[in-house]
Amino acid sequence: MARILKHVLRAGALTVIALGFLSVVFVTWLRTSLPQTDGTLTLLGLDGPVEVIRDGNGVPHIFADRVNDAYFALGFAHAQDRLWQMEMTRRIGAGRLSEIFGRRTLRIDRFIRFLGLHRAAQAQLTLMNADERAVLDAYAAGVNAYLTNRKGALPPEFIVFGHEPERWRPADSLVWARIMAVRLSGNWRSELLRLRLAETLTQTQIEQLWPTDDDNEPVTLATIPNTDAALLDRLARALPDELAPVDASNAWVIGGAHTETGKPILANDPHLGFGAPILWYLARIETPTLSLTGATVPGVPLHPLGNNGKIAWGMSTTGADVEDLYVETLDPENPSQYLTPNGPKAFTTRIEKIYVANDEPVTLTIRETRHGPVVSDVLDEADLAAADSETPASVIALASPTTRIDDETARALFLMNRAGNWREFLAATRLFHAPVQNLFYADTAGDIGLVTPGRIPLRSDHDGTRPVPGQEARFDWRAFIPFDDLPKRHNPADGVIINANNRLVGAEYPHQISRHWEAAYRAARIAELLGGKKAHTVAESAAMQMDTLSPAARRLVPLLLTAPAKSDRAKAAKERLRGWDFRMQRDRAEPLIYAAWLRALERAILEDELGDRVDDYARSRTRFVVAAITKHQAWCDDIRTPGTETCETQIAAALETAVADIAETQGPDIAGWRWGAAHKAQFRHRVFSQVPGVRALADLVVETDGGDHTLNRGQTRQNGAAPFSHVHGSGYRAVYDLADLDRSRYVIATGQSGNPLSPYYRDMLERWRAGGFITIAGDRDALRRDAAGILTLAPRRAP
Numbered sequence: 001m002a003r004i005l006k007h008v009l010r011a012g013a014l015t016v017i018a019l020g021f022l023s024v025v026f027v028t029w030l031r032t033s034l035p036q037t038d039g040t041l042t043l044l045g046l047d048g049p050v051e052v053i054r055d056g057n058g059v060p061h062i063f064a065d066r067v068n069d070a071y072f073a074l075g076f077a078h079a080q081d082r083l084w085q086m087e088m089t090r091r092i093g094a095g096r097l098s099e100i101f102g103r104r105t106l107r108i109d110r111f112i113r114f115l116g117l118h119r120a121a122q123a124q125l126t127l128m129n130a131d132e133r134a135v136l137d138a139y140a141a142g143v144n145a146y147l148t149n150r151k152g153a154l155p156p157e158f159i160v161f162g163h164e165p166e167r168w169r170p171a172d173s174l175v176w177a178r179i180m181a182v183r184l185s186g187n188w189r190s191e192l193l194r195l196r197l198a199e200t201l202t203q204t205q206i207e208q209l210w211p212t213d214d215d216n217e218p219v220t221l222a223t224i225p226n227t228d229a230a231l232l233d234r235l236a237r238a239l240p241d242e243l244a245p246v247d248a249s250n251a252w253v254i255g256g257a258h259t260e261t262g263k264p265i266l267a268n269d270p271h272l273g274f275g276a277p278i279l280w281y282l283a284r285i286e287t288p289t290l291s292l293t294g295a296t297v298p299g300v301p302l303h304p305l306g307n308n309g310k311i312a313w314g315m316s317t318t319g320a321d322v323e324d325l326y327v328e329t330l331d332p333e334n335p336s337q338y339l340t341p342n343g344p345k346a347f348t349t350r351i352e353k354i355y356v357a358n359d360e361p362v363t364l365t366i367r368e369t370r371h372g373p374v375v376s377d378v379l380d381e382a383d384l385a386a387a388d389s390e391t392p393a394s395v396i397a398l399a400s401p402t403t404r405i406d407d408e409t410a411r412a413l414f415l416m417n418r419a420g421n422w423r424e425f426l427a428a429t430r431l432f433h434a435p436v437q438n439l440f441y442a443d444t445a446g447d448i449g450l451v452t453p454g455r456i457p458l459r460s461d462h463d464g465t466r467p468v469p470g471q472e473a474r475f476d477w478r479a480f481i482p483f484d485d486l487p488k489r490h491n492p493a494d495g496v497i498i499n500a501n502n503r504l505v506g507a508e509y510p511h512q513i514s515r516h517w518e519a520a521y522r523a524a525r526i527a528e529l530l531g532g533k534k535a536h537t538v539a540e541s542a543a544m545q546m547d548t549l550s551p552a553a554r555r556l557v558p559l560l561l562t563a564p565a566k567s568d569r570a571k572a573a574k575e576r577l578r579g580w581d582f583r584m585q586r587d588r589a590e591p592l593i594y595a596a597w598l599r600a601l602e603r604a605i606l607e608d609e610l611g612d613r614v615d616d617y618a619r620s621r622t623r624f625v626v627a628a629i630t631k632h633q634a635w636c637d638d639i640r641t642p643g644t645e646t647c648e649t650q651i652a653a654a655l656e657t658a659v660a661d662i663a664e665t666q667g668p669d670i671a672g673w674r675w676g677a678a679h680k681a682q683f684r685h686r687v688f689s690q691v692p693g694v695r696a697l698a699d700l701v702v703e704t705d706g707g708d709h710t711l712n713r714g715q716t717r718q719n720g721a722a723p724f725s726h727v728h729g730s731g732y733r734a735v736y737d738l739a740d741l742d743r744s745r746y747v748i749a750t751g752q753s754g755n756p757l758s759p760y761y762r763d764m765l766e767r768w769r770a771g772g773f774i775t776i777a778g779d780r781d782a783l784r785r786d787a788a789g790i791l792t793l794a795p796r797r798a799p
Contacts, residue, residue: 030159032152034758035080037789043149045141046072046795054789057774058752058760061284061783068138070285071301073793075142075168082281082298082754084157086143086172087165088686089299092242093175094118095354100161102357108240109354110380114366114373115182115403121174123405132414136170139301143168155755157687173300177409177434181402182243183272184435187464188323188375188398189239190516193616194466195325196232201609208635209617210465210516211627235396236616238378244273248501248518248728249316250545250711251440252526253448255495260535261739264442267541268305268314269730271713276683276700277754277761278731280305282746284776292417293776294746295732298754302413305734307744310420311443312736316499320436320456321514323400324477326371326470330393338369338395341473345370371399371470397470399477401434401455409433412453422447422490429453430483438499442738449490450497452504455480456513463515481511498526500711519623521551521709541735542745544711546771548583552622552709553594557582559629560597563651569659570652572670573597584707584714586676591707592666593673595716595724596658601625604650604657605635615719620708676703678724679714681769683750698756702769704729712771733773742777 037054050064050073060077064070078086091097095112097105112118125133144167153159190210197206248271256262272279280295283303294306305314331337337344347367354362367374376396401407408431415428416439425441429451432439436454441447457477462468468475487505489497500522504513529544530536557577565571573593580590602625606614628635629647636647659670666673681704688698704726706714715728730749737743749768753760767773784790 029153030156031757033155033159033755034152036151037080037791040792040794041149042794042796043076043145044796044798045138045145046793048795050793051780052077052789052791052793053780053783053787054791055776055778055783056786056788057282057764058758058788059282059284059774059776061286061776061778061780063286063780065288067287067290068134069793070287070290071135071138072142072145074283074285074296074301075139076146076793077142077283078281078296078298079143079146079168081752081758081760082277083146083165084155084687085277085754086168086299087158087163089176089179089297090118090168090172093121093172093179095352098354098356098362100163100357103359106354106356106362107238108242110362110364111238111240111243111375111378113352113354113364114375114378115398116366116373117178117182117403118171118175120403120405120407121171121178124174124407124410125171127406127408128411132411133170135301135414136173139173140168140170156757160687174410176297176300177413178402178407179243181407181409181434184317184437185320185322185400185402187321187514188325188400189236189244191323191325191465191467192232192236192396193613196236196613196616197610198466200611205609208627208632209621209624211623212516233613234379235376248713248715250500250522250526250713250730251314251316251438252496252498252530252541253314253440253442253450254530254536254541255448255491256446256738258495258534258536259739260537261737263444263446263737263739264448265536265538265541265738266312266314266440266442266448266736267545267734268316268440268736269545269713269733270305270315270317271715271728271730273728274681274683274726274731274749276685276698276750276756278683278749280732280748281752282748282774282776286780290418293741293744294734295748302410303417304413305732306417307736307741308417308419309444309741311425311441312738312741312744313416313425313442314440314734314736316438316440317501318436318438318452318454318504319501319514319517320452320454321464321512321516322434322436322454322456323398323402324371324457324459324462324464325375325467326369326397326399326475327394327467328369328371328374328397328470330395332393339471340370341471347374367395369395369397369470371397371476372403373398396467399457401457401480404433404455407433421445422449425449426451426488438504440497440499442736444738444741446738447491448495448497450488450499452487452513453483454486456486456511457481458511463512465515481513485511487513496527496530498523498530500526519552519709521555521622522711522713525549525551525711538735538737538743538745542733542771542773545730545733545735546705547711548585548705548707550582550584550591550594550707550709552620553580553582553584553591553707556598556622556626557594559626560601560651560655563648563655565652565655567656567659569663569668569670570655573655573659576670584675584679584705584710584712586674586679586703586705588675589670589673591675592662592678592724593658593670595620595675595678595707596662597655598622598625599718599723600657600661601651601654604638604654605647608638608640609635619718620716622709674703675724676705678722679704679707679716679726681714681726681729681749683765685756688756700750700762700765702765704769733768735773743775744777745773746776747773 412432432453501518502520683700685698706712
């Protein structure tokens with residue numbers, strides 16, 4: 001027996017050794033997926049040599065004699081560091097995820113196919129001139145040169161799915177802007193929610209859910225045809241979370257009269273959803289005729305944000321209402337047609353096929369009306385059966401600039417990257433069509449400015465907040481706001497321009513941009529920090545981006561503290577808040593108490609009226625809660641009970657709920673409660689986040705400061721088991737110093753690489769959390785001395 005056991009143990013040990021050896025071999029092979037960053041590669045597609053110097057942060061500094069060779073090298077570098085991200089972006093935009101992931105992504109693909117984003121990107125190519133098309137071609141050639149000449153393994157995600165990437169096409173580079181236009185123009189989801197809420201709420205209640213700056217603002221609403229409530233709910237659930245709207249950014253520009261150097265300072269931190277890697281990729285291009293430094297997006301050969309040595313630019317989301325839903329009534333005599341002002345009209349249709357891994361292809365019939373694609377057709381047979389719906393008498397079509405084939409935003413970015421002054425920059429933005437953005441500007445000559453370009457519809461008999469009947473001509477868009485009428489500011493007298501998604505124009509503006517704007521808490525805080533100071537510095541603007549004071553808490557907490565507390569724990573929590581400075585710091589208990597109290601109160605006063613739709617509305621709706629407590633107290637009554645609840649009783653009960661919820665997760669002792677334990681930035685890897693064991697390597701999670709209404713944006717989830725997870729914020733921060741653009745500051749949230757095995761996958765995370773930064777500058781010789789890698793791309797002549 002002992003001899004048998006000895007042999008078994010020996011065999012087991014050999015097995016373990018063999019498995020360990022194979023694991024080492026496998027990991028060693030996987031590491032060959034990391035890019036070559038030294039030496040010389042001879043490649044087809046170049047006209048001259050290019051030197052790619054990677055600094056200690058993995059940022060490529062691309063030096064070339066010809067502009068298109070520099071773009072070739074940028075495509076090559078993007079593919080080296082972020083190939084999987086690029087593959088996912090183009091497949092999302094083309095509605096082709098299911099070819100890799102099977103039926104689990106079919107919902108996303110169906111939605112995208114109905115919008116036709118990649119078809120529009122293909123058509124967009126025909127609008128570009130020879131120079132612009134040459135940039136796209138050179139970039140695509142650089143990506144394909146990497147695919148053709150790489151040695152070793154593809155990035156790990158490709159290996160997991162056994163997927164080989166196709167060649168890169170110029171249209172693949174244009175589809176990202178279409179995706180962002182969808183995400184930054186999501187008003188139609190709000191329209192759909194308002195339509196669903198109209199089943200149970202009055203129009204007054206719906207308006208109160210979205211407070212405006214002026215409660216007396218007139219509202220003109222149409223009567224719409226009856227729609228199936230269950231079907232609307234299914235449609236809302238069918239919209240992909242991956243394309244959910246985002247609406248936050250901070251930007252300000254300070255004229256030289258108010259800075260220490262006498263030259264402008266431009267600060268910008270766009271806020272988007274988090275992921276690993278982060279969306280942005282830092283890069284620098286230097287040629288004799290073009291200099292560009294800043295944030296790029298892998299897959300795109302342009303700098304959406306950055307500077308070109310003469311000017312700097314940034315963006316914030318306007319929140320313009322550029323989308324409408326039209327309820328199209330089917331012709332009772334012929335359901336293949338719909339009613340229009342001029343009688344029945346046939347749908348425009350096309351057939352598309354979605355190929356599905358390990359399954360049968362799915363064939364779609366995509367219909368369009370005169371207003372746009374029929375988005376209600378995104379529901380499949382299972383959705384219709386679950387809604388227990390009869391054959392509908394109407395369908396819902398989406399009107400949106402994002403689906404138009406004549407969009408020229410890519411051309412605008414091309415020209416913005418090359419502008420040398422305000423006049424040239426402004427001319428470039430005439431072609432900026434979607435999404436509508438506030439574009440901030442500063443130059444080394446001392447000019448500052450803002451322009452808000454994009455296609456904003458002119459409406460007649462409705463305000464864009466709810467769906468309208470498609471057959472009535474009076475609800476059709478008349479045109480878009482003319483470019484010359486769009487908001488602009490150039491060298492304002494006060495020397496400062498600020499936007500944090502707040503109201504852009506006053507009541508005197510002749511056109512409607514939006515009925516509803518983001519609350520002005522962050523913009524007010526920027527103005528507060530800038531006010532009264534004469535000599536601003538770059539360091540102060542960088543510090544402002546990390547500011548954690550919540551003006552929303554400063555407004556709301558005094559209202560909450562007027563309610564009594566019953567339990568000892570609730571009383572102790574109130575005492576904590578009495579002395580709080582309203583800073584959302586991760587090592588403090590007060591931010592957690594405030595956030596949990598607000599969430600509990602919001603749900604207490606909404607769940608009775610909204611029911612299971614509360615999650616579709618719920619977020620940190622501080623402005624609504626303030627209005628409910630101070631002006632519209634009827635919300636505080638729970639209509640499900642026979643009695644009448646007051647706001648005071650609801651506030652008190654919400655506090656008890658909040659402290660009980662916190663105690664369940666962080667223990668009974670308030671001294672041990674910490675905001676950071678609940679508020680963690682979640683940078684989830686799109687694939688490996690689902691794989692136990694690998695998840696710890698690929699997911700990046702870190703406790704963070706900030707909250708929903710702080711400049712250091714820490715937008716929370718609000719729903720689910722971890723409602724205060726930090727899922728949305730500033731993945732890129734920059735402060736541009738127009739006195740010396742080499743002193744400008746940059747940081748991204750994760751790192752330059754998308755490969756979890758790379759030292760540049762997570763190396764900026766702590767620096768980002770702490771408010772640190774890097775510079776992206778230096779002459780060629782100095783960069784060579786301290787380089788992490790020097791790769792020369794040399795031209796190879798075709799045989």
